[in-house]
Amino acid sequence: MPDDMRDGTRSAAGEHAGHAANGESAGQGGPGGGGSGDGSGRSDGHGAPARDTSETTHASEKAHASEPRADGPAAFWDSLYSERGRMWSGEPNRALVETAGHLVPGRALDLGCGEGADSVWLALQGWTVTAVDVSAVAIARAAAHAAERAVPEGQITWLHADLSSWLPSGQADLVSACFLHSPIDFPRAAVLRAAAGAVASGGHLLVVSHAEPPPWAAGHDHHEHRFPIPEDDLVDLALDAAWSVLVNEVREREATGPDGQQATLRDVVTLVRRH
Ligand SMILES: C[S@@+](CC[C@H](N)C(=O)[O-])C[C@H]1O[C@@H](n2cnc3c(N)ncnc32)[C@H](O)[C@@H]1O
16 A cells, blocks of 8 residues: 555554544544554555535635545545544644644645544634545534534635645645545655645645554554654655745644543644745
8 A cells, every 4th residue: 555655654544543532632633543544444546536526615626626536545534434423522733723823814724634623723713724635524524513613604615535636726824734644545745745835925834743653552553654753744845945944843742542541642743834
């Protein structure tokens, strides 16, 4: 199963237990250890047909969105999300809050938005958000979450698309890729470079990743999964002189696992700014 430009891979879905839905203090950002993220549901298929059926897609985005293929990442992630009523806590990722909380709201792009907590938080801060995820189950939950939080209609555009084949149609002042890991069919480096290409002049790109699996993922098969060190993101992004690296470090945070376990998790946080 190819993952990105290098061999090895990012962590399996079920290993992202830092933000379990039933661990309310954990924020969001990874299945709560209950998913089959060891790759058992993976597919090696490639190449989605270009067709968009998302009812929440804005017209300007439709030409760029492709309905994810039924036997690829969409099936894997839909299956994972369907294992439980809610995967994440519904709270935004801390690194996003710490970053965007200091920025003037503009246009934001949330890549791999999951159940939408980051997008909803951004919208409530005044950002106009485009949120993309390969899972229709996640997108439906995200839209419902936005409605629950009374996000004004039209402030978030939900796109059901595979980032492997989707390109942003415009530019954003903030592009966020929080825990954008996938154990199957995910060209992460290319996706991150496309994300950087979507950042407007003066805008920011935030990438947050698990530096290591949470302790409650012990027993999962990690041998194929490469957890990044900070330099990995910069290698993936291959930024030129038009960029400044503002943050590229490992940060620790306290989290609660699916069975109430407490742990200190380590994330790689990268924030870059286009001049
Ligand atoms: C670990 S979850 C993180 C979700 C959210 N960003 C968060 O921090 O809670 C990874 C998300 O990436 C999505 N994803 C995985 N592969 C994708 C792809 N090829 N295209 C779009 N989204 C993808 C999954 O459906 C999932 O919602």
